[in-house]
Amino acid sequence: MYVGLKMLKNFMPQSPDALAEDAAALMEKHMLWMLLIVENDKLIGYVRTEDVSAAMPSKMTGLDKHEINYLLSKLTLRKIMHTDITTISPETEIEAAAAKMREKNLAGLAVVDGNAKLIGYINRNVILDVLAEEMGFAEGGSRIVFEVSDRPGVLKHVASLIDDLGYSIISTGTFKHNDCRMVVIRINAENPSSVAAALQKNGYDVVGPEDFRDEWE
Known part of the structure; x- marks a missing residue:
């Protein structure tokens, strides 16, 4: 079984210029723990829920509402995203993907083609589904x-x-x-x-x- 045959395609890639505030709302609405960042069809990074939460201005800072809104209007995903993302190709055997996730303690892997274009995503649920199906x-x-x-x-x-x-x-x-x-x-x-x-x-x-x-x- 190959990664490309089991990968998820209904993910929600984001622009690096998207606002962190909007990303937070999107992640909460769809119960997502991570968003993949794409620019010119190429995967360039990711943000997790904790990254977005940590970057948001605290209500305890003493800033007034206008100052907080100003900061939020300038806080884009580009400023807080991670660029050390681990990827995998659709041709990779699913067991090799599982081994990589286990080795690096990853909850998921982005799937990219030969041109570094993001085409899918696999997570632990995919691996478990494959195991149950295989057996x-x-x-x-x-x-x-x-x-x-x-x-x-x-x-x-x-x-x-x-x-x-x-x-x-x-x-x-x-x-x-x-x-x-x-x-x-x-x-x-x-x-x-x-x-x-x-x-x-x-x-x-x-x-x-x-x-x-x-x-x-």
Whole structure:
């Protein structure tokens, strides 16, 4: 899966000359935590809610209403925006985007094309949606988890066993646990017991939450 196929396109890019006061109202209205700043179709920076709040004149300054209004009329996003924004291309694999967000502790990434034009945005919700979709959660069925050592032909063999029982695979995923590979398969069956039995008969170690209880209690 590629970033460009899952990115959000309904974001609200702002001009660097937009007033901070207007940006604050926009962020509050749409419950946004960040706005991307674009000039000549190119991404040049961003502002967060805390940046805007910190820049606004305090009512405790002793300034009168006219002075505050004057300051607000001069306070543009250009003066308070950050320019150290991390971007990603639409061709990037979604898991690479997730790794970058985790590495840099980012809540989101701006998506730009080869000309540095802002074309989209991804956030943590996008990553979570992809995970849920990849694991086939919304399609129902049931999941089976088994542990195997890394060796070729496992998925082919397991798919054959499932097919022989008349079921279809909805999704597959693999995860590392200690020195083993955990394979998670979702099938179109409400009761996976016959598939689990076939896997065990063929030497696969089928596991469930009870097998790991000691690790979280």
